[in-house]
Amino acid sequence: MQPLTHRGRLFACQSIRDVGDKMVLSLASAPAFIVERDETRCIACQVCVRQCANDVHYYDEVDGSVRSHDAQCVGCHRCVTLCPTHALTVRTNPLEFRPHANWTGEALRNIYKQAETGGMLLTGMGCDQPFRIYWDHMVLNASQVTNPSIDPMREPMELVTYLGAKPERLEFRPEMVSAGEDGERPSGSCMALTTEASPQLELQVPIMFSAMSYGSISLNAVLSLARAAEAAGTYYNTGEGGLHQALYPYGAHTIAQVASGRFGVHPQYLDTAAALEIKIGQGAKPGIGGHLPGEKVDLDVSRTRMIPAGSDALSPAPHHDIYSIEDLRQLIYALKEATGYRKPVSVKVAAVHNIAPIASGIVRAGADIVAIDGLRGGTGAAPTMIRNNVGIPIELALAAVDQRLREEGIRHRASLVVGGSVRNSADIVKAIALGADAVYIATSALVAMGCHLCQRCYTGKCNWGIATQDPYLTKRLNPDMGARRLTNLLRAWSLEIKEMMGGMGINSVESLRGNRDHLRGVGLNQVELDALGIKSAGF
């Protein structure tokens, strides 16, 4: 428990701040977390004071000790992690409302906040509601007796993945060989390929870093992603943030996004990237646009996004040149024309109810890659109600899309990349077995760089130097160290994926892809099993 004196001080502070135009009727601004300081350990070094961008900690010169404004704490653990004497503990503030299954503390607090401010509730990261996580209701297969498992330490195990449109079939022209006096005859074995290939992205691991814009995250965070993508042989995605000059050397590992605001889109941007992605929507906020507040648009961001410094960067909800599928086709081909048909074009959409026909339309519109972002996908900022209630889980969307594209005989015409949310290597194996060509990870990548999922990205006060443009904070993330941690994560996951594939008796990822025989459902009803296209365990 905190000493009473701290409590007193805190409430005094809080009430002074809140009195004014606000009506203090509620516990809306009561602390979400309790910061406990072990006075016997604290040496008043003030590391916590300097580290906290939310001004939770302060030094009381009167009695020479460090105190806390608990109400400002977001639970990011920066102070706990850096406290040299481990004097700090951050706990969730126990619910102070009378228990009610329907009227939860969160429900009440949200109403208090909105009654006071008249505004939309904002949040960051992905949906935090307890929707069923289908990954956790699927189990994987392994070989026993009839089929040897393969040891990836001793045998080749291939994860190389190519993204892009594949031909439906290959055409060969028989090479003519001499047949002595009879002149020439077609050789049975030598064939010359006549099929033209579409541009492909080559991935050493079927994992890419999903779209996070420079602006929503710091340049050091983007640099970490770019360097890790280069080191691991995969790709990162610019999001809607354009391409900062420092990122041009990583162009061969960059997927450049073209979103509704068209920020930072110019010929050099398109030319530098390895692939282009038209962003229609994202899983955290399907159907709505984006808003980077002017405060975050410093000179660098302004240059990169090609907007005046200090102005709000508003992305419209739709692309105002895409009101239908044929308009999408025009933009896809405009981008292909602009880049000489040398780069795959991806179209990213949020997983929504009728995602299967939507994806089919996207493939038929000419996309080389369809990226689908699920209900639990993350974001820098989204209205809470949208984030928590709009869209469908990625597992169901993926299963439906893969199946539909196969039924229509067009699965080869585009690769399928899914995200939102992929938390570990088993999720990836399951996603690939359901039919994904590769996965997009973003939240996992942020966590690898230090994020503690406090869900306050939109405040611009990220103590981990990730979701902020404050130079005092961004320098906390060393891009080389960030890249190393991300590369480690991809390496660790690759090792695990290889072990799981080897266990199934599979030595190449294309034999896992869409191979739902290796999945079984546990604790799912028949409708869910059918939607996922898998059998129940035991069958």
Place this chain on the structure above:
Amino acid sequence: MAWCAIENRYGDDKVSSACGLFGYMDTSGALHAGTRIIDAICNMQERGNGLGSGYAAYGLYPEFSEHYAFHVMCRDDAARQELDGYLRRHFAVVHDEPIPHRHVQGILDPPVVWRYFLLPLSAQMVGRSEQDYIVHQVMTINATESAFVVSSGKNMGIFKGVGHPEQIAEFYQVQDYAGYLWTAHNRFPTNTPGWWGGAHPFGLLDWSVVHNGEISSYGINRRYIEMHGYRCTMRTDTEVIAYAADLVMRRHGLSAEMGSAVFAPPLWSEINALPAGEQRAMRLIRQTYGQLLMNGPFAIIVARNGEMLGLCDRIHLRPMVAAIKDSVLYVSSERAAIHLVEPQPDQTWTPLGGEPVIARLGERPRVSGSAALCVTATDKEPSYA
């Protein structure tokens, strides 16, 4: 209860099995009686358990060489009558008769076995090529569950059922037939009791496939094949190999070498070491047909009129030995079986994983791949996996 004998009792999607296989082709086209193949496959007794075996022969029906020969199994006489009517509505039946067979001690409740020699009715083909029409009709019949088309090619036929290879040979009197290309199979199914429809060889058009192994990529191979209009009705992983061969080597026109690169492609690291042109072709093969890569342990012999292909999975998890004697190429699970029927082969070798062994009518057989570079390897005893 004849029906029980051809049904898949547990309705399993995939019947995996470990087995013995043998195939040989006289590239001169000379016909050989069935006796040698019977001796060879019966020699590998350990590789089967009496739950299925079969034979495929090419050059079988010279008198009907331009007609599609349908070998069919029916649940009972009524089912055969029904099939008869169906075939006569959709084909011009030139000749039909029961497949000659004998009752054999230990073979219980065999289905009704019949053969039809027929031609497609052009009025019925509506938009399909002749061969696609045959495929379509075979798929349709095999989906009915009361009748199976066992083989449907010209001048070839498949004889198979539940029993040891010597029993099946006796049942169909296989020794009385002559062919220039023979394959045979001895089955050790692991998941379900054998059933007549599930015995090997598998056939479609003039394709026949014998297979030893379990394909761990079956789930995606099947979905890919189904995307191209094939229906997997026999519920075994071998079936997809036959359809895959039909898709890439007939419909898409790939050579047997290219087909092998589809089913058991080189590793990416090996592809990266190839000259630019080959590298591009091989990369495109893997990109285009990755879903047909056959993963897991297998050894297969795929045959069609005039061509035989032996292939193991690319990390060689199932045994395969090849030998040449004059114009004849042998492929077998065990070397002993070859030596039994050909005591003095010119060359014997163990093909590497993913390395095809191919025989073509009119082409003198050659030692394949890396073994060709290493003459001494032909004298070594192969190691059996």
